[in-house]
Amino acid sequence: MENKFQNCLKKKEKVIGSIASFLAIVMFVALIEVFMSNLRGDSRIIIQPLATAFNGFFWSLYAYGRKDYFLLVPNLLALILGALTVVSVYV
Numbered sequence: 001m002e003n004k005f006q007n008c009l010k011k012k013e014k015v016i017g018s019i020a021s022f023l024a025i026v027m028f029v030a031l032i033e034v035f036m037s038n039l040r041g042d043s044r045i046i047i048q049p050l051a052t053a054f055n056g057f058f059w060s061l062y063a064y065g066r067k068d069y070f071l072l073v074p075n076l077l078a079l080i081l082g083a084l085t086v087v088s089v090y091v
Contacts, residue, residue, distance in 0.1 A: 017070035024074035028052065031081040038088035046089050053082025 002010075009016065031052060037043040056078030063071030 021070045021074050025077055028056070028074060028078040028081050031085050035081070035085040035088050038085065039091060044089055046086055049082045049085035051082075052078050053086060056080075056082055 031049055034043065034045050034049060038045065056075045059075035060072055060079055063069070063075060
């Protein structure tokens with residue numbers, strides 16, 4: 001049995017999904033700063049981007065299986081940016 005709040009969330013699902021996807025993309029784009037620092041040799045940060053890449057990979061699998069593009073798009077971005085940032089440590 002659904003309550004009023006759950007009904008409200010269902011009605012606003014696309015808006016909430018769009019906002020959540022946008023915010024996830026902003027969060028993952030923040031990896032670009034770490035990437036640039038790694039390329040300059042200013043830092044050797046690897047754990048955070050590695051965790052981001054693995055997290056993005058598994059969420060992408062889940063989202064693809066469910067055909068949920070609100071989850072798939074930002075998590076594919078997380079996978080790509082995380083992996084590139086890890087590689088930049090060794091460049």
